[in-house]
Structure formats: C-alpha cells, structure tokens
Amino acid sequence: MVSVDNRWxxxxxxxxxxxxxxxxxxxxxxxxxxxxxxxxxASSQAKICAAAIVELLSGGQPDPNPVIANTCYSMVSDKExxxxxxVYKYNAEKQAMVAAEGGGVSxxxxxxxxxxxxxxxxNIWADVLL
Ligand SMILES: Cc1cc2nc3c(=O)[nH]c(=O)nc-3n(C[C@H](O)[C@H](O)[C@H](O)COP(=O)(O)OP(=O)(O)OC[C@H]3O[C@@H](n4cnc5c(N)ncnc54)[C@H](O)[C@@H]3O)c2cc1C
Numbered sequence: 001m002v003s004v005d006n007r008w009x010x011x012x013x014x015x016x017x018x019x020x021x022x023x024x025x026x027x028x029x030x031x032x033x034x035x036x037x038x039x040x041x042a043s044s045q046a047k048i049c050a051a052a053i054v055e056l057l058s059g060g061q062p063d064p065n066p067v068i069a070n071t072c073y074s075m076v077s078d079k080e081x082x083x084x085x086x087v088y089k090y091n092a093e094k095q096a097m098v099a100a101e102g103g104g105v106s107x108x109x110x111x112x113x114x115x116x117x118x119x120x121x122x123n124i125w126a127d128v129l130l
Contacts, residue, residue, distance in 0.1 A: 008032040013090055013097050014062040015052035016045060025049050035088065035097060036070050040120070043128050044068035066090045068097065073117025080109035081117035 009026040010019040016031070018024045027049050028042035035041060045068065052062035071085040086103035090096075106113060 005033060013095065014048075014064065014066060015056065016049035017052075025053065036072065036084070036086075038070055038072040039124055040072060041068070041070045043124055044070065046128075064090070064092070066097075067100075071120060073113060073120055075114060075117060076109045077114075079111050079114045081113040082106040082109045083113055083117065 009030045009032065011017060011026050011031055012019060016025045016027050018026055027045040029037045031045065048063070048066045048068060055062050067087060067089050069085075069087050071083060073081045073083045075081045082105065084103075084105045087100040088097040089100050091098040
C-alpha cells in the first residue's frame with residue numbers, strides 16, 4: 001500500500017482510491033505527505049471519498065474539481081491556541097491538491113483562538129460521530 005517516499009499512500013485525489021491497489025480507498029494521515037495531517041483534513045477527504053464511491057457504484061464519475069478545507073487549531077496553553085488554515089483545490093495537470101491563495105497561520109496565540117479551536121473540535125466531532 002505504501003508508495004510515496006516509501007512512507008505514504010499514493011491516491012487518486014478525485015476518489016482517494018489507492019494508485020497501488022484498485023478498489024481500496026485511503027483517507028487521513030496515511031495519504032501522501034504533501035497535504036497536512038489533521039482531523040479536519042481527514043474528515044474533508046472522507047466526504048470527497050464517500051461521494052466518489054457513491055458515484056462510481058452508480059456508474060457515474062467523481063467530481064472532477066474537488067475543493068477541501070483544512071483548519072487546525074493547536075492549544076498552546078490551557079486557554080490559548082494558534083491555527084493554520086488553507087483551502088485546497090484539485091490541479092488536474094499536477095494530479096494533486098494544491099493550496100489556494102490566502103489562508104495562513106496565526107501571528108500569535110490568543111484566548112479567542114482557544115475558543116474557536118474548541119468550537120471547531122465540537123463541530124467536527126458532531127459532524128463525524130453523530
Ligand atoms: C498531539 C496531536 C495533536 C493534534 N491536534 C490536532 C488538532 O488540533 N486539530 C486537528 O484537526 N488535528 C490534530 N491532530 C491530527 C489528527 O489527530 C490526525 O490528523 C487525525 O486523527 C488523522 O485521522 P486518521 O483517521 O487518518 O488516523 P487516526 O486518527 O490515527 O486513526 C487510525 C486508527 O487506526 C487504528 N489502527 C492502527 N493500526 C491498526 C491495525 N493494524 N488494525 C486496526 N486498527 C488500527 C488506530 O488505533 C487508530 O484508531 C493532532 C494529532 C496529534 C498526535
């Protein structure tokens with residue numbers, strides 16, 4: 001299964017099907033190193049992957065231009081957090097997800113980002129688990 005840098009799984013970013021093993025779909029931290037490893041990224045990839053599998057099972061084709069978001073907050077004290085945020089768009093020429101303009105990282109840790117981080121966590125847990 002491992003195929004990029006002898007460490008990560010190479011996938012078709014339209015369906016997250018492995019480029020090594022047909023009909024095996026891979027999401028999350030195992031996907032090739034060019035993308036950030038985060039819970040938000042894993043859940044964004046899961047939605048693209050699930051929609052693509054539904055299309056493929058019903059004779060259709062996956063969305064040719066998927067767009068996903070990643071926002072990752074890290075608590076740096078009991079109240080303060082910092083974030084990294086980017087939108088990624090599929091680039092057909094590179095066959096890769098490429099960061100769109102904008103996004104970036106916090107200038108400094110803050111209490112308000114600590115609140116945002118906990119709320120993002122609650123939203124993702126609700127999205128994934130409920
Ligand atoms: C300290 C830390 C802080 C983080 N903070 C954030 C954050 O603030 N925000 C954010 O978005 N992301 C954060 N992340 C990243 C986030 O946790 C991961 O990117 C995300 O969990 C990846 O999901 P995954 O499903 O790919 O892998 P995992 O969540 O690692 O799930 C893989 C699962 O497979 C199981 N498993 C492994 N081997 C086997 C086996 N042989 N058989 C059966 N099961 C197996 C494991 O036990 C595990 O449950 C953080 C990660 C760490 C380590």
